[in-house]
Amino acid sequence: MAIRQKAVATLPTLMRALRKPPPSLPQRLPSLRRAFSLYDQVNLIDNVPEDQLRFQGYTDTGFTVNGVEYEGSLLAVGNLLLSWSPKKMSDITAESLSIFQTVRPIPEILIIGTGRYIQPVDPEVRKFIRSAGMKIEAIDSRNASSTYNILNEEGRIVAAALLPYGVSS
Template identity: 30%
Template sequence: MPPLRELDQAERRIERYGAGGFRISGMSHEGGVLVTSGRVAPWSVAALDALDAAAMAPLIARRDDYEFVLIGCGAQFGLLPKAAKQALRDAGIRFDVMDTGAACRTYNVLVAEGRRVAAALLPVP
């Protein structure tokens, strides 16, 4: 996993990603994860094309915990499937889609700035 060199004062910092998992605030997590400043939860989605309304349900359930969500779609940028995008829009959730590495780095910076942001991250092999 490549280390991330971002601001150390982030409340819940994503330290590494790759090899199918993440290291967040000193703890290892395998597979996809949902990250907010107060919680890290497994996300049982392994690929961008598997994202649908049901996959967005955990994000929607916690929408009061963040202003917007960064969606890390794996090793390369891809388009969010229509059903997933519509589920987020219907719930009034603002989002941005990028590759997982960019989402991790952006999350760290925004949290360090005091922003209320979430990250839904697909693993990178």
């Protein structure tokens, strides 16, 4: 009976502890070793050259690429990484993506990381990307960075325009 009373007395403390949000730590991109989704895979090919961009993690405010933490939105084209000005989906315009009028070779696909949730891409932006000769895919930023890794490791010409994961509108 005493064990039961002790367990019942401990229950409220346990419930409070379970309700607390976990501490905000940088989140690592999932690995195929733990999941079977193609989008969750990070390292598809072993022995990737050191100079090749590889997204290794994300936070609500930025990304970790090749061991370096970057704050804010990023634009990755092949193995070139640039800081990118849009802070939310409505900031993504043809002008913010104008680099694709001059970059050669033209990437076959532009992956747009829309933040925490998948959001629709403005029809004018879609039209601009198609006129540049690229396909476009808009997915949440976690999966967008993983997809970029996979396609880049395969040797495909790919670009990614990524908003931080914490962006939700």
